[in-house]
Amino acid sequence: MEDIFSEEQGVYDNAVSYSAGLSDGESVEKSKFDALAKEYARLLKQLRRTIKLSDRVADNLNANVYDLREKIHIDALTGIYNRRFMDDNLERIMKSQARSGGTLSVLMMDVDFFKKYNDTYGHSEGDQCLKAVAAAVKESLERPDDLAIRYGGEEFAVILPDTDEIGARYVAGKILVAMRDKKIPHEKNDAADCVTISIGVVASAVGHSQTADDFIKQADKALYISKDSGRNRYTFIDFEEENQ
Numbered sequence: 001m002e003d004i005f006s007e008e009q010g011v012y013d014n015a016v017s018y019s020a021g022l023s024d025g026e027s028v029e030k031s032k033f034d035a036l037a038k039e040y041a042r043l044l045k046q047l048r049r050t051i052k053l054s055d056r057v058a059d060n061l062n063a064n065v066y067d068l069r070e071k072i073h074i075d076a077l078t079g080i081y082n083r084r085f086m087d088d089n090l091e092r093i094m095k096s097q098a099r100s101g102g103t104l105s106v107l108m109m110d111v112d113f114f115k116k117y118n119d120t121y122g123h124s125e126g127d128q129c130l131k132a133v134a135a136a137v138k139e140s141l142e143r144p145d146d147l148a149i150r151y152g153g154e155e156f157a158v159i160l161p162d163t164d165e166i167g168a169r170y171v172a173g174k175i176l177v178a179m180r181d182k183k184i185p186h187e188k189n190d191a192a193d194c195v196t197i198s199i200g201v202v203a204s205a206v207g208h209s210q211t212a213d214d215f216i217k218q219a220d221k222a223l224y225i226s227k228d229s230g231r232n233r234y235t236f237i238d239f240e241e242e243n244q
Helices: 005-020 031-072 083-100 113-119 123-139 163-184 212-228
Strands: 105-112 147-152 154-163 197-205 236-237
Touching: 083 105, 083 147, 083 154, 083 212, 105 113, 105 123, 105 163, 105 212, 113 123, 113 154, 123 147, 123 163, 154 163, 163 197, 163 236, 197 212, 212 236
Parallel strands: 197 236
Antiparallel strands: 105 154, 105 197, 147 154
């Protein structure tokens, strides 16, 4: 690989060679040193431009890396966070809540009779339906730290740091209303004449022994109770009571 400082090295070598060729007491030829100084000044200016360019490239690279990290955690279809984001961050959020003595709520939800919707209206409309569900979920969250997630397929999740049972129930109710307000026709939905969702809700003060999987399993239990109870509703489970 070519030395990027080869020109600077050449100027330096010329100066050393000229100096070595001078005899003691010999007068210095000013024009030669002027030429060397002028050439070195040119190279220094060029080096400064190169450094500025390198800084801009580094800034752009850092911005692109950040953008890539964000895209890795975003669901391509719905534009909200994906399962990978939840897997990577829920434990971190729980540790923070445990240190501060905080409360965490997790909501797991499912689009009611989504397979029937796809079979009736087609997969393209199914994709539009999932986008609408994601929008309803995201629109129902009021704080920057509240996270809407596409968990997989027609499953969605919400993470609510520093949220107790009252707050979790409030958000779940808002999501149900927001989804019904979309009024997306679903003639094969046994729970209503439009697209609806079922939600499972769990809330608990976070202890150091609890895991993300504990919260997800509890919220899933609540979700299946909602499904067994007729769908188009939410069910709350008290985490601590369930684990006594």
